[in-house]
Amino acid sequence: MDEAAVGTRRTSGDEARTIQSPSEPSLWREFLRGFLRVLRANPLTFIGFILVLIISVVALLVVLVPLVSSVILGHTVLVTPYDPNALSTDYGQPPSASHLLGTDNLGQDVFSRIVAALPLDLAIGFGITGFALLVGGGLGLVAGYWDEPRTIGGAVSVIILRITDVFLAFPSLVLALAIAASLGRGTGPSMLAILLTWWPYYVRLARGEVLAVKHQPYVMAARAGGVSEVRILFRHVLRNLAEPLLVYYTLDVGTVIVTFSTISFIGIGVPLGVPEWGSMVESYERFLLTLPWTVLSAGAAIFVTVLAFSLFGDGLRDILDPRSRRALVQAAVPSTLAAKVAAAAEA
Amino acid sequence: MDSPLTDQFWAYLSSLVTGDWGTNPTTEIPVLSTISTAFPATLELVLASLAIMTVLGIPLGVIAANGAGRWADHFVRTFYLSGWATPTYLGAVILAIGVGPVLGLPTKGDFSSTPTFPRPTHMSVVDALLNLNLPAAGDAVLHLILPASALAFLNLGIATRMTRTSMLEVLPLDFVKTARMKGLSEFRVLYKHALRNALITTITILGLTAGVLLSGTVVIENIFQWPGMGEYAFGAITGYNFKGTIGVVIIFAIVVVISNLIADVLYGLLDPRVEWR
Numbered sequence: 001m002d003e004a005a006v007g008t009r010r011t012s013g014d015e016a017r018t019i020q021s022p023s024e025p026s027l028w029r030e031f032l033r034g035f036l037r038v039l040r041a042n043p044l045t046f047i048g049f050i051l052v053l054i055i056s057v058v059a060l061l062v063v064l065v066p067l068v069s070s071v072i073l074g075h076t077v078l079v080t081p082y083d084p085n086a087l088s089t090d091y092g093q094p095p096s097a098s099h100l101l102g103t104d105n106l107g108q109d110v111f112s113r114i115v116a117a118l119p120l121d122l123a124i125g126f127g128i129t130g131f132a133l134l135v136g137g138g139l140g141l142v143a144g145y146w147d148e149p150r151t152i153g154g155a156v157s158v159i160i161l162r163i164t165d166v167f168l169a170f171p172s173l174v175l176a177l178a179i180a181a182s183l184g185r186g187t188g189p190s191m192l193a194i195l196l197t198w199w200p201y202y203v204r205l206a207r208g209e210v211l212a213v214k215h216q217p218y219v220m221a222a223r224a225g226g227v228s229e230v231r232i233l234f235r236h237v238l239r240n241l242a243e244p245l246l247v248y249y250t251l252d253v254g255t256v257i258v259t260f261s262t263i264s265f266i267g268i269g270v271p272l273g274v275p276e277w278g279s280m281v282e283s284y285e286r287f288l289l290t291l292p293w294t295v296l297s298a299g300a301a302i303f304v305t306v307l308a309f310s311l312f313g314d315g316l317r318d319i320l321d322p323r324s325r326r327a328l329v330q331a332a333v334p335s336t337l338a339a340k341v342a343a344a345a346e347a
Numbered sequence: 348m349d350s351p352l353t354d355q356f357w358a359y360l361s362s363l364v365t366g367d368w369g370t371n372p373t374t375e376i377p378v379l380s381t382i383s384t385a386f387p388a389t390l391e392l393v394l395a396s397l398a399i400m401t402v403l404g405i406p407l408g409v410i411a412a413n414g415a416g417r418w419a420d421h422f423v424r425t426f427y428l429s430g431w432a433t434p435t436y437l438g439a440v441i442l443a444i445g446v447g448p449v450l451g452l453p454t455k456g457d458f459s460s461t462p463t464f465p466r467p468t469h470m471s472v473v474d475a476l477l478n479l480n481l482p483a484a485g486d487a488v489l490h491l492i493l494p495a496s497a498l499a500f501l502n503l504g505i506a507t508r509m510t511r512t513s514m515l516e517v518l519p520l521d522f523v524k525t526a527r528m529k530g531l532s533e534f535r536v537l538y539k540h541a542l543r544n545a546l547i548t549t550i551t552i553l554g555l556t557a558g559v560l561l562s563g564t565v566v567i568e569n570i571f572q573w574p575g576m577g578e579y580a581f582g583a584i585t586g587y588n589f590k591g592t593i594g595v596v597i598i599f600a601i602v603v604v605i606s607n608l609i610a611d612v613l614y615g616l617l618d619p620r621v622e623w624r
Contacts (some may be wrong), residue, residue: 044424066542118545122380127405168605169560169600169604170600171558171599171600171603172558173565173600174561174565174580174596175561177565177580177584178584178592181584181587182589184594234484254432258435262434262436262566265434266565266569266584267585268585278434285440285444286444288440288441288443288444288445289445299433299434299437299440302432302434302437303429303433304432306432307428307432310428310431311428339612
């Protein structure tokens with residue numbers, strides 16, 4: 001039972017707040033300490049974290065630099081070495097110092113196109129997953145917390161769960177493809193199609209966690225202490241939910257990027273000319289043997305991004321889950337112990 | 348078309364029940380008859396890839412768990428993470444255009460030439476075997492290798508990851524230690540004693556991957572021109588064949604529900620602690 005829980009059981013209302021507040025900074029410090037320890041103990045997580053950081057910073061720069069430069073300097077400055085849509089006579093050039101990832105069949109710089117596609121793919125990954133987290137997580141919270149049979153809450157819970165079941169029966173990519181095809185081609189309809197199919201997983205996940213948490217002794221203690229239901233929900237239940245949802249969110253960003261790029265690969269995603277990794281693989285696939293750097297670079301961009309998010313998500317689970325954190329730290333201990341023993345023996 | 352949406356929806360539902368799923372607007376071929384010939388081909392592809400996932404994925408999971416934290420574990424983890432991070436279409440394109448021609452494996456369709464024998468099941472290998480046509484069966488197996496491998500590689504991680512996790516839970520238990528103390532060989536300890544108990548979760552999860560595998564067929568069948576549901580779905584979605592699209596989505600949903608049911612039943616059969624009420 002954590003400190004905050006003890007505080008809530010012994011006191012109620014405002015007193016509980018005063019007991020919890022001093023522990024807030026130490027919670028953050030503990031999180032940061034655990035984070036650094038896991039990064040040190042697990043090189044794969046470290047690589048994932050660094051990659052996610054680089055990808056996010058580059059995506060921000062690609063969006064912000066042209067905007068800021070057009071306001072301050074009066075003309076647009078691009079982060080990419082070339083205009084991603086500019087055609088040139090340098091077509092089919094292999095990777096070199098002037099074209100880091102070579103040029104495609106139209107003379108466009110492949111590196112510039114891959115970097116230019118980064119903000120769109122990343123925004124879609126974060127945006128759709130964020131929406132699914134809010135909607136699905138919220139519905140799951142309600143469905144799990146108020147699930148007493150023969151009450152209004154119970155009836156709402158049943159309705160939410162049955163609608164979720166209907167959506168879960170359809171493979172999400174196929175349903176998204178069907179919806180995107182009916183809504184019409186383009187970035188917006190494809191995003192909407194994924195949005196509509198993505199939230200049910202979060203309902204199931206959130207509901208499962210709420211059911212596990214709401215019968216814990218500290219929740220009952222809070223209720224016995226006179227804490228209001230809404231406060232218990234947000235202060236005690238939601239906090240325990242944040243951990244698994246955050247991990248799932250991080251892992252899911254990569255999956256959404258792959259799904260969107262698949263829709264683009266099929267040809268109903270982004271319009272022609274807009275740099276996007278999936279549509280780049282589709283347009284370059286016939287050059288796999290003649291201009292391999294084109295298709296392989298676009299594919300590698302998706303591969304690295306998804307891998308980065310999955311490594312980071314796995315690591316985040318290790319940091320947030322006390323059991324894995326302990327196991328990792330224990331795994332790191334013997335080497336330190338051995339070093340100490342060796343040093344003592346030498347002395 | 349003039350009637351209210353609710354009436355149109357009711358009319359569509361009624362015709363679904365009576366077996367009239369509409370026709371393809373360009374070819375005028377009924378949706379249900381196309382689905383009935385395309386579905387077995389997809390089933391064959393999915394079963395073949397499930398077989399590859401089981402035969403390759405489970406031992407890899409055992410190897411990773413047995414050497415947890417060592418190079419074998421890191422290698423297996425990197426392998427399955429690569430499969431998971433590779434988009435379906437990318438893996439399929441590389442296998443179809445890069446690997447296939449190098450290995451001399453066929454990359455298009457289910458037979459080299461249109462078969463002249465009757466096709467009662469519409470599954471290439473099964474039909475060839477039923478007609479006792481061994482060369483055709485060999486040809487069908489060769490055609491199956493690349494699409495099934497593409498589908499399996501991308502989902503191999505699920506089987507490997509689940510086996511690794513459940514083996515890690517089982518390996519420290521007393522009965523495994525007892526088996527080791529009795530002097531049994533490492534192979535028998537791992538595969539006969541530990542794996543049997545670890546397999547329950549893996550099999551359940553494999554049943555739940557039906558949706559992922561079916562989604563994969565939409566892209567893979569198109570790239571390998573496999574005459575199944577995925578190829579039909581791709582054509583229907585990109586060709587504004589709405590009746591075909593709805594038909595495919597309904598069939599996929601039915602398959603997902605049935606495979607989840609099979610996974611649940613298998614779970615009950617494999618784990619005696621689960622009671623049927």
